[in-house]
Amino acid sequence: MHFSCERCGKSYPLKGLAYKCDCGGLFTLRKIGKEKVDLPVSLGEATTPLLKKEIYGARVYFKMDHMMPTGSFKDRGSVVLANMLKELGIEEVVEDSSGNAGASIAAYCSAAGIKSHIYVPEGTPQAKLKQIAAYGADIVKVPGPRENASKAAQEAAKKTYYASHVYNPLFFEGTKSMAYEIYVQIGFPDIIFVPAGNGSLLLGAYIGFKELGFLPRLIAVQSENCCPLYSKFYDLPAAEPKPTIAEGIAIAEPPRLDEMAAAVRESGGSVMTISDDEIRAAGEMLGHMGIYVEDTSAVVVAAARRHFKSGINNMRKVVLPLTGSGLKQ
């Protein structure tokens, strides 16, 4: 397997320091036949439950990914990425994240014996910093907005491998496993609501279901305070991003924005934006059902609520991935 530029088709080795093409294009993963990444390094990841529940008068399935080893779905990407990096003999990596991805990469790198340097924005929640530190990662706090942490990590990536959950296609090779699990659990869903920031779950679901042969409608959900995908998808002027409690998807300029929009479009899906009040209400409802997730995860439930209110046929198979544990915020 190797990386290939989505724009000009140039090939790059998995092991190199380049994380995008000389032409500026981003990488996709090219495999020969049914090539797969072996996963000897494990933290006990298992198929997460798909819980059948009724909310707002409609039947849904919660995909309980907040139950993964580090408390978020990012472990799907990290386990594949870390195992491949170990196989390639990479001993040190940099990554930038505002939380869940950083913790997950830190954990799996440590498990694989790889030293990680995680660049985080200054305002990263304490609970997440504590978790990243616990895994033995080196934390580099970068002042200013989220983008500054990316810039600093990319500067460091000139010398050290960039284990990015955004640029490195090996991460998406991992997040696609959610599609495979859902397929085994209930067959193909009709609709899957996906929280969308950098697109690691959205694109993972897209890749996974495409490989399986059927693409459900992907409904991408963003905060109305930070919604570049919504603006792109509906061809609206880009809005100035504002703070939101859904900090896990508050990404003002996702590098894979075009790919994300194309995936939603191909699926016949749509993009929704949700207010902080709607997110709070959805989170509270989940809590009262005994399910504790972080605010970012509640966006899909808030979106489903509005969707069902509009009178859409609720007999369809609707999946709501719950992506991160409430214990981390």
Ligand SMILES: [Zn+2]
């Ligand atoms: Zn290129």
